[in-house]
Amino acid sequence: MTAAIEAAADRLATAASTATPCPPVREFLGAQDVDAAYAVQRRLRDQRVEADARVAGAKIGLTAPSVQRQFGVYQPDFGVLFDDMLYAHTEPVPYRRLLQPRAEGEIAFVLGRDLDVPGASVADVLRATEFVLPAIEIVDSRIGAWDLSIVDTVADNASSGAVVLGCTPFSLTGRDLAATGMTLELDGEPVSFGAGHACLGSPVAAVAWLARELAAREQPLRAGDVVMSGALGPMVPVTGAGRFRLRLDGLGEVDAVIEEETQ
Numbered sequence: 001m002t003a004a005i006e007a008a009a010d011r012l013a014t015a016a017s018t019a020t021p022c023p024p025v026r027e028f029l030g031a032q033d034v035d036a037a038y039a040v041q042r043r044l045r046d047q048r049v050e051a052d053a054r055v056a057g058a059k060i061g062l063t064a065p066s067v068q069r070q071f072g073v074y075q076p077d078f079g080v081l082f083d084d085m086l087y088a089h090t091e092p093v094p095y096r097r098l099l100q101p102r103a104e105g106e107i108a109f110v111l112g113r114d115l116d117v118p119g120a121s122v123a124d125v126l127r128a129t130e131f132v133l134p135a136i137e138i139v140d141s142r143i144g145a146w147d148l149s150i151v152d153t154v155a156d157n158a159s160s161g162a163v164v165l166g167c168t169p170f171s172l173t174g175r176d177l178a179a180t181g182m183t184l185e186l187d188g189e190p191v192s193f194g195a196g197h198a199c200l201g202s203p204v205a206a207v208a209w210l211a212r213e214l215a216a217r218e219q220p221l222r223a224g225d226v227v228m229s230g231a232l233g234p235m236v237p238v239t240g241a242g243r244f245r246l247r248l249d250g251l252g253e254v255d256a257v258i259e260e261e262t263q
Contacts (some may be wrong), residue, residue, distance in 0.1 A: 150214020
């Protein structure tokens with residue numbers, strides 16, 4: 001599979017560098033070889049690290065049934081967060097850096113301890129989490145027209161784009177994230193609704209799944225990592241400049257300001 005992995009990685013890297021969506025990579029890897037797709041993701045991650053990018057955490061994709069139905073892919077996956085993907089509340093996100101963006105509301109976990117045990121449980125996640133933040137993920141795809149199989153999205157770093165983090169931390173003590181309601185607004189109009197139970201039953205359970213998967217692949221979560229736990233509701237197209245506001249019950253709010261470059 002080495003030649004196929006290299007071909008898929010080269011296609012995705014070219015799409016990213018030229019800001020031009022590409023055909024699916026499943027023609028190289030097959031439609032179901034998830035391990036090969038993660039090998040492509042790992043190769044692209046290593047290339048970015050060699051170019052001085054810093055790994056800042058991880059993200060879970062395809063957790064909410066509404067998002068799974070949008071793509072016809074019915075299993076979660078994961079990708080890497082890099083330092084240049086992270087933005088703060090109201091910090092402008094340049095629209096030009098994105099290809100086919102969509103926004104979704106999530107809860108971000110910030111770890112105070114390593115999560116490197118092979119069979120991590122929800123108790124391990126709760127002990128390891130220093131605090132959580134409201135967060136908007138701007139998912140994106142290098143694959144043209146979002147024509148995805150599970151292999152395509154995994155190889156393409158779980159369709160990652162950018163992340164906007166809230167600035168007020170919240171403790172998990174006594175908090176039921178499964179019952180946390182979510183509203184995502186665009187320029188003041190509600191465009192997506194959801195709740196924590198849509199994220200593999202609970203965002204805590206989703207992070208436990210991720211911790212096990214990453215430990216098994218010798219890429220464990222570490223103290224200080226930011227972990228995007230997955231969508232709480234349907235994703236919404238980002239078509240240009242605008243302000244997305246995520247409101248989470250009991251967890252505050254965060255604004256993602258998409259800004260178009262002016263001449």
